[in-house]
Amino acid sequence: MSEAFTILRGGDTQILIIGDHASNKVPGDIDLGIDPALLDAHVAIDIGVAEVGALLVAGLGCTAILGGVSRLVIDLNREDDAPGLLPVMSDGHAIPGNRAADLAERMIRFHHPYHHEVGRLLGGMTSPFILSLHSFTPSLASKPDEKRPWDIGILYNEDDRAARIAIPMLEAAGLNVGDQLPYSGKTLNATMNRHGEANGIPYLGVEMRQDLVSDAGGQQRFSEILKLILIECRNILA
Numbered sequence: 391m392s393e394a395f396t397i398l399r400g401g402d403t404q405i406l407i408i409g410d411h412a413s414n415k416v417p418g419d420i421d422l423g424i425d426p427a428l429l430d431a432h433v434a435i436d437i438g439v440a441e442v443g444a445l446l447v448a449g450l451g452c453t454a455i456l457g458g459v460s461r462l463v464i465d466l467n468r469e470d471d472a473p474g475l476l477p478v479m480s481d482g483h484a485i486p487g488n489r490a491a492d493l494a495e496r497m498i499r500f501h502h503p504y505h506h507e508v509g510r511l512l513g514g515m516t517s518p519f520i521l522s523l524h525s526f527t528p529s530l531a532s533k534p535d536e537k538r539p540w541d542i543g544i545l546y547n548e549d550d551r552a553a554r555i556a557i558p559m560l561e562a563a564g565l566n567v568g569d570q571l572p573y574s575g576k577t578l579n580a581t582m583n584r585h586g587e588a589n590g591i592p593y594l595g596v597e598m599r600q601d602l603v604s605d606a607g608g609q610q611r612f613s614e615i616l617k618l619i620l621i622e623c624r625n626i627l628a
Contacts, residue, residue, distance in 0.1 A: 401451025
């Protein structure tokens with residue numbers, strides 16, 4: 391057991407699901423100085439990721455690693471020297487408890503063990519394929535005029551092999567698909583850059599719209615769609 395991550399094991403299928411922002415947990419000895427209700431919002435957690443990830447683990451017989459703490463404690467999908475690792479603001483919300491926090495201590499306690507375990511799990515697979523699973527809010531308080539109509543987004547940096555397979559399949563399933571939307575993997579791809587692209591491991595980076603995976607029905611729907619796509623991507627690429 392580790393406070394830095396949770397492992398879900400469903401079988402030996404060579405797919406690793408990675409959910410950097412799947413938890414909203416804040417350890418008892420860390421005070422972020424925020425309204426506890428904020429921990430249920432998108433600034434603290436990728437809503438729906440843990441549930442969809444668990445359904446995929448069961449359906450595919452594979453493994454998942456889910457980040458063990460909220461992104462407000464430490465952002466696991468950031469390079470070691472990146473801005474925003476220890477957020478003091480998020481979508482207009484101040485995180486005052488982080489202003490005097492020890493970044494090095496949080497890195498040693500959470501960030502390093504998490505990425506070490508991702509590497510260990512991948513190292514134990516002979517032909518791995520990665521699903522990087524995230525979700526995005528349909529609107530940002532800090533950018534009220536920004537429209538986010540996509541049901542799902544596909545992100546990548548240099549390696550777009552799985553994206554090119556997945557996007558037409560997602561469209562055929564009736565989803566409004568964003569290619570490099572609502573973000574670009576050229577700028578927000580730290581975990582996949584580190585564990586996928588740096589090691590030549592194929593991966594699919596997915597952003598689900600949170601209002602579509604906030605209940606059991608939506609989570610089941612997305613897991614069934616993604617299951618078929620993951621099988622196809624892995625059969626072709628891994």
